[in-house]
Amino acid sequence: MESSPEELLQGLDSQQRLAAESLLGPVRIVASAGSGKTKTISHRIAYGVASGVYAPEKVLALSYTSRSAAELRARINSLGGPAVQVRTVHASALAQLRHFWPQISGVSAPRVATSKKDLLMEALKNLKIDSNQSVLRELASEIEWWKYSMLSPDEYAEKASDRNLETLNSSVAHAAVVEYERLKAESKQIDWEDVLLLTLGMLKSEPLVIEQVRAQYRFFTIDEFQDISPLQFALLREWLGDRSDLCVVGDPRQTIYSFAGASQGFLNGFESHFENTNSIELSNNYRSGSTIVNLANKVMHELPAMTSITGIGQILTQSYTNETQEATAVASMISEDLNQGIPANEIAVLFRINNQSELIGEKLSSLGIRHQIKTAEKFFQLPAVARAVQMIRASRFVEDKPAHEIISDILRDLGWSQAPSGDLSNWESLQALYEVLTENQLTIEQTVQLIDSLQLQHFEPIRELVTLSTIHASKGLEFRKVYLIGASEGLLPFHLAKSETEIAEERRLAYVAITRAKQFLVITHAKNNGEISKFLHGVVDIRIPG
Secondary structure: OOOOHHHHHOOOOHHHHHHHHOOOOOEEEEEOOOOOHHHHHHHHHHHHHHOOOOOHHHEEEEEOOHHHHHHHHHHHHHOOOOOOEEEEHHHHHHHHHHHHHHHHHOOOOOEEOOOOHHHHHHHHHHOOOOOOHHHHHHHHHHHHHHHHOOOOHHHHHHHHOOOOOOOOOHHHHHHHHHHHHHHHHHOOEEOHHHHHHHHHHHHHHOHHHHHHHHHHOOEEEEOOHHHOOHHHHHHHHHHHOOOOOEEEEEOHHHOOOHHHOOOOHHHHOHHHHOOOOEEEEEOEEOOOOHHHHHHHHHHOOOOOOOEEOOOOOEEEEEEEOOHHHHHHHHHHHHHHHHHOOOOHHHEEEEEOOHHHHHHHHHHHHHOOOOEEEEOOOOHHHOHHHHHHHHHHHHOOOOOOOOHHHHHHHHHHHOOOOOOOOOOHHHHHHHHHHHHHHHOOOOOHHHHHHHHHHHHHOOOOOOOOOEEEEEHHHHOOOOEEEEEEOOOEOEEOOEOOOOOHHHHHHHHHHHHHHHOOEEEEEEEEEEHHHOOEOOOOOOOOOOEOOO
16 A cells, blocks of 8 residues: 555654655765664655655665665565665666667677686686685685776786785786686676676767666665775766765675775765765664673774664673584574574574684584575585586486476485485575475476576575574674674684774674674684684673583
């Protein structure tokens, strides 16, 4: 049912209402964690349409992940009225590239590689360099940093020696990136960063194209603006032209992707790009208990404080002799949480780096506790899933078996079974793949097409399980109970963070981790890793079990 403009503003607090009523001109909403930013911008867009200020077909709302875009789309739709366009930045750019490229060149737009992994593995093999998941992850991030920073190949070559990499020295990494680019061009593919670069180049060089794009959209909203890169900002400016009806939403406390080219300077310095900016702050935290909010405020003591609107919350900080003792204790506490009725999907274990998941995963598996792992890697980049997809693609010409039998046979070869067994995190990944590929009766050819579509959408399964996640991958999520493990010097902040800028980003990571918790926060650290994190020293009480 369609709501009146005034009805759409009911239920918003004074800060949220001010933001929702600010419909025209450049608007910056600084939204602290748990402050209801999605609620605010969905009501703002719906109010703009209902009041007649926005023509719905002229609205473009942008987010960074398909999950957050889907959530915003659902919120807007639930408020009634005509649908508006809600997409990720990459999806919008890709749609424009695929629409206009054939008109300009007479051929289809280049094919987007579903993953950098295969090309990087081939590049490293050609260079006779050993590869593992850590190397592949870091090289993928290096490519993102280079392109999002809008550096030419020569500029990247000059700056490569200054890059502080963990798995490879800078000269070897540069050689691998160059070979990756050569292989990509040879196979006539582009990556997701190229999608933005090519779209930007097309808009700058083709007046008729940019004229049509600017005629299509008039009112822009973009979320997570603290993580925008120079490349994404340049593309946004092209879409806008000389107009300024842009609303950006972000939290400078949550800029945690500088390693991939993100810059909070575009949020903090927004008024230097857009005159007469209207800045609004959302500082009421509706997610976390007051003790958790107070801890987050202390960690980010140099920035304006949040105000807790919900209950008190509980924090426990535990110190253990070593990581094994720490993981054993955390797994035991999670078992007790489940016995006490906390839903599995309301429990998360957060950590700074990927390999911290291994030990806690083993301990949970030994207790039969089902869990899923979220890392910087997308679902289809997980080793078990990537191998399964490779085998499914190789079976696309098998015609004597139904697709669901081909898929189940392949997954069984990789250790999957109908019932949970073995490495539970791998089993859960393969189970999620089985479920999404066999939900409908498809041919094997249609299944491969579905995989292509899901990869381009950056599909991530939603499962009712305990979540193990890097802090980076947890941004945007919330849980009733959060375990922050490995809160030690050398892990948080990570030992490679040396400069003031790098340490500041690590501090923001601690803030993100703390503010994922709604009611309960358990912080643990193993003494064999060193002292407790400098971000927490003197701020929380450390208890030593037993």
